[in-house]
Amino acid sequence: MSRQLLLCSSSKAGDSAYLEPVIPHLQERLKTAGSLLFVPYAGVGMSYDExxxxxxxALLPHGYHVKGLHNEADPEAAIANAEAILVGGGNTFHLLAQLQQLEFIEPIRAAVAAGVPYIGWSAGSNIAGLTIRTxxxxxxxxxxxxDALALVPFQLNPHYSDYQPPGFHGETRDQRLAEFMAVEPNTAILAIREGTALKIDGDDMTLLGxxxxxxxxxxxKSVLPCNTDISAWLAGK
Incomplete structure (x- = not known):
C-alpha cells in the first residue's frame, strides 16, 4: 500500500466555521464516511475529551464518527486498524512530546506505510515532516x-503568511524560515497558507486550494503552485 496523506494548513480560514476548509478535502481523501481515530495531544487549553x-x-453531519486515541484500551491496535488517523492542531511541542513518550511514533509510521490514511491540520500537519523545527x-x-513522523522528506510550515503589520519590528515568518535555511540549506521547507492542503498519494503530491x-x-524562496503537480518535492528535489 502507498501512503495517503492530507496535510492541511489550518482548521479554519478567514471567518469559516471550525474544520470548514478541511472537510471538502477530507471527503475527497477518504471517499466514503466511516470511523476516524483522532489524536488530541496537541490540545492544551481543553481536555482531550473536549x-x-x-x-x-464538526464531522458527524458528514457521516464521520470520531473516537479519541486517548480512550482506546489498546492504542497500538487502534492505530494499526484505524480506517483513518486524524491529528489535530494546537501546540506542536506538546503533541510530539506525547507521541514520543507514549511510543506512538513507530505505530503511526507503520500504519501509514500500510495504507492507513493520515489527515492532519496545523500541528498535526507539522509533525508529518522531518522535524518540528519550523x-x-x-x-x-x-x-x-x-524528530517528527518523517512521513514526507521535508519540513512544513502551516499557517504561512508573509504579511508584516505596519510598525511591527519583530522577526517575520520569512526571516525565521531563513534562519532555518542558514543552518539546514539542503532541507526544503514547504510553507502552506490557511485554507490549503497538501494531498499525497504515494509519490504524487498536489497543493489543494x-x-x-x-x-x-x-x-x-520560490512559489509552490496550487493545483499543480509538485511531486518533485517528495523526491527531495
Whole structure:
C-alpha cells in the first residue's frame, strides 16, 4: 500500500466555521464516511475529551464518527486498524512530546506505510515532516527529540503568511524560515497558507486550494503552485 496523506494548513480560514476548509478535502481523501481515530495531544487549553468532542461535532453531519486515541484500551491496535488517523492542531511541542513518550511514533509510521490514511491540520500537519523545527508554536514543553513522523522528506510550515503589520519590528515568518535555511540549506521547507492542503498519494503530491504556497531552500524562496503537480518535492528535489 502507498501512503495517503492530507496535510492541511489550518482548521479554519478567514471567518469559516471550525474544520470548514478541511472537510471538502477530507471527503475527497477518504471517499466514503466511516470511523476516524483522532489524536488530541496537541490540545492544551481543553481536555482531550473536549477536543475529541469538538472534532466529532464538526464531522458527524458528514457521516464521520470520531473516537479519541486517548480512550482506546489498546492504542497500538487502534492505530494499526484505524480506517483513518486524524491529528489535530494546537501546540506542536506538546503533541510530539506525547507521541514520543507514549511510543506512538513507530505505530503511526507503520500504519501509514500500510495504507492507513493520515489527515492532519496545523500541528498535526507539522509533525508529518522531518522535524518540528519550523513550527510557529511556543515550546511550552520539551520533547525528547524534535524528530517528527518523517512521513514526507521535508519540513512544513502551516499557517504561512508573509504579511508584516505596519510598525511591527519583530522577526517575520520569512526571516525565521531563513534562519532555518542558514543552518539546514539542503532541507526544503514547504510553507502552506490557511485554507490549503497538501494531498499525497504515494509519490504524487498536489497543493489543494486557491492560494499558492512557498518553498524555502538553499537561501531561496520560490512559489509552490496550487493545483499543480509538485511531486518533485517528495523526491527531495
Amino acid at each position: 477536543y475529541t468532542a469538538r472534532v466529532a461535532e 513550527t510557529n508554536d511556543m515550546p511550552i514543553v520539551q520533547p525528547p527529540s524534535f 486557491a492560494s499558492d504556497g512557498c518553498v524555502f531552500k538553499a537561501g531561496q
